[in-house]
Amino acid sequence: xxxxxxxxxxxxxxxxxxxxxxxxxxxxxxxxxxxxxxxxxxxxxxxxxxxxxxxxxxxxxxxxxxxxxxxxxxxxxxxxxxxxxxxxxxxxxxxxxxxxxxxxxxxxxxxxxxxxxxxxxxxxxxxxxxxx
Amino acid sequence: xxxxxxxxxxxxxxxxxxxxxxxxxxxxxxxxxxxxxxxxxxxxxxxxxxxxxxxxxxxxxxxxxxxxxxxxxxxxxxxxxxxxxxxxxxxxxxxxxxxxxxxxxxxxxxxxxxxxxxxxxxxxxxxxxxxxxxxxxxxxxxxxxxxxxxxxxxxxxxxxxxxxxxxxxxxxxxxxxxxxxxxxxxxxxxxxxxxxxxxxxxxxxxxxxxxxxxxxxxxxxxxxxxxxxxxxxxxxxxxxxxxxxxxxxxxxxxxxxxxxxxxxxxxxxxxxxxxxxxxxxxxxxxxxxxxxxxxxxxxxxxxxxxxxxxxxxxxxxxxxxxxxxxxxxxxxxxxxxxxxxxxxxxxxxxxxxxxxxxxxxxxxxxxxxxxxxxxxxxxxxxxxxxxxxxxxxxxxxxxxxxxxxxxxxxxxxxxxxxxxxxx
Numbered sequence: 001x002x003x004x005x006x007x008x009x010x011x012x013x014x015x016x017x018x019x020x021x022x023x024x025x026x027x028x029x030x031x032x033x034x035x036x037x038x039x040x041x042x043x044x045x046x047x048x049x050x051x052x053x054x055x056x057x058x059x060x061x062x063x064x065x066x067x068x069x070x071x072x073x074x075x076x077x078x079x080x081x082x083x084x085x086x087x088x089x090x091x092x093x094x095x096x097x098x099x100x101x102x103x104x105x106x107x108x109x110x111x112x113x114x115x116x117x118x119x120x121x122x123x124x125x126x127x128x129x130x131x132x
Numbered sequence: 133x134x135x136x137x138x139x140x141x142x143x144x145x146x147x148x149x150x151x152x153x154x155x156x157x158x159x160x161x162x163x164x165x166x167x168x169x170x171x172x173x174x175x176x177x178x179x180x181x182x183x184x185x186x187x188x189x190x191x192x193x194x195x196x197x198x199x200x201x202x203x204x205x206x207x208x209x210x211x212x213x214x215x216x217x218x219x220x221x222x223x224x225x226x227x228x229x230x231x232x233x234x235x236x237x238x239x240x241x242x243x244x245x246x247x248x249x250x251x252x253x254x255x256x257x258x259x260x261x262x263x264x265x266x267x268x269x270x271x272x273x274x275x276x277x278x279x280x281x282x283x284x285x286x287x288x289x290x291x292x293x294x295x296x297x298x299x300x301x302x303x304x305x306x307x308x309x310x311x312x313x314x315x316x317x318x319x320x321x322x323x324x325x326x327x328x329x330x331x332x333x334x335x336x337x338x339x340x341x342x343x344x345x346x347x348x349x350x351x352x353x354x355x356x357x358x359x360x361x362x363x364x365x366x367x368x369x370x371x372x373x374x375x376x377x378x379x380x381x382x383x384x385x386x387x388x389x390x391x392x393x394x395x396x397x398x399x400x401x402x403x404x405x406x407x408x409x410x411x412x413x414x415x416x417x418x419x420x421x422x423x424x425x426x427x428x429x430x431x432x433x434x435x436x437x438x439x440x441x442x443x444x445x446x447x448x449x450x451x452x453x454x455x456x457x458x459x460x461x462x463x464x465x466x467x468x469x470x471x472x473x474x475x476x477x478x479x480x481x482x483x484x485x486x487x488x489x490x491x492x493x494x495x496x497x498x499x500x501x502x503x504x505x506x507x508x509x510x511x512x513x514x515x516x517x518x519x520x521x522x523x524x525x526x527x528x529x530x531x532x533x534x535x536x537x538x539x540x541x542x543x544x545x546x547x548x549x550x551x552x553x554x555x
Contacts, residue, residue: 031404031405033401033403033404033405033414034201034202034401035202035204100204100209101209101212101213101216102201102202102203102204102208102209102212103204125232125415129230129231129232
């Protein structure tokens with residue numbers, strides 16, 4: 001099935017940046033209440049607000065775990081300001097497969113956790129509602 | 133003069149194809165049991181449904197019946213898409229700022245109870261004042277009485293003047309003199325038809341720090357509603373009076389208020405996480421949608437909104453104004469008949485009346501024998517009827533598919549009713 005293309009399966013089987021940073025500059029956990037996915041994300045930034053390290057721990061479907069893994073790769077080395085420019089479409093592009101409405105929540109869990117951790121819940125809701 | 137009237141009629145018909153509209157409503161095609169056509173004039177109680185709404189509900193059950201938000205299968209995906217698409221249609225229809233402000237309920241009554249049991253329970257205490265009105269439907273009186281008995285706040289009721297409008301001076305005096313936390317009122321009366329100046333009331337209430345809940349059950353089926361222009365804090369309405377199915381309804385609330393409100397019913401879909409030691413709440417609007425929602429009903433409401441939008445709310449409003457003007461004129465021909473409420477200029481398409489010498493229930497019975505459906509009783513507005521000093525009225529209420537010929541049938545049947553009663 002297209003949804004489970006090789007890169008998704010690879011990331012889901014062998015996630016990048018596993019674990020929890022302690023201490024961390026940002027530490028946040030989010031749930032997807034509808035299917036039980038869980039994501040605990042920790043970040044370290046330097047004095048220039050550049051992400052120097054990231055680690056996450058979670059449970060969930062291949063889509064939610066793989067996107068967390070891919071997103072973690074993406075944001076190491078980015079500044080917090082650059083993170084504010086990430087869109088839902090960036091995630092969909094990264095996943096590279098068409099997602100049905102109930103799977104969108106799975107794919108966006110890692111972005112949701114990242115945005116709430118670094119910018120707060122209001123910013124996340126604005127981002128999520130952008131193209132309603 | 134007559135020529136002008138005819139031309140107006142022609143122009144109206146070009147813009148508003150009444151025959152075509154009527155053909156969309158299967159129930160209007162049937163004959164009444166006594167072999168006379170059905171004349172449905174009980175629209176304030178509930179409206180009839182067009183084919184598109186009936187078919188949308190039918191299609192859901194036949195082709196993609198499934199629960200929403202959970203299932204990772206084709207049917208659930210389609211049900212979720214349609215259910216959420218209905219929410220977007222509602223958002224656009226009332227011009228809410230966000231889909232998160234649209235909470236699906238079973239109807240106006242549930243919407244008002246939700247506000248009472250969450251916002252009210254969290255914010256109202258002894259010493260506070262809630263302002264309602266004498267013309268309110270019971271659903272905008274009783275939820276506040278139940279809560280007041282528990283919390284000890286006071287409810288003040290704005291009187292109705294002789295012309296059927298609210299005593300606004302009384303309301304504004306209350307606002308400036310008493311610690312009013314909430315004003316809760318209907319936009320259009322289901323008995324008098326009075327169109328209340330809600331925008332003005334809201335602006336005066338906000339100036340003193342009070343919130344305003346608008347009961348839109350009798351307004352949104354008939355006129356354009358823009359909750360942002362109106363600046364309502366809460367706006368409650370039902371789907372079934374606006375061509376949608378029963379069991380569909382909406383509570384609109386300003387997002388900041390909804391965010392701060394505790395949930396009402398607990399259960400599935402409204403949680404973020406549940407532990408035996410406690411739970412956290414889902415984001416808006418799901419925080420207020422516990423349990424499997426009325427999926428077919430919400431989808432049906434979405435199609436009802438499509439139908440109203442396609443027909444045009446301004447066209448519907450203009451058509452109804454023509455009908456109520458005509459009806460008020462012709463009702464005057466019936467001896468002993470009194471219509472309650474303001475003149476056509478300030479009135480929605482509803483005429484509650486009494487006929488001297490015939491009780492309202494007998495009127496309704498006799499009209500029914502001629503195929504005409506009206507409602508008789510106190511229309512869930514007992515305090516208003518007490519104020520009017522009548523125990524019951526008969527009520528003819530009109531909608532987008534009603535015709536002047538149906539008004540003529542009503543008048544003829546009322547004359548016949550008087551004959552039956554030897555009047």
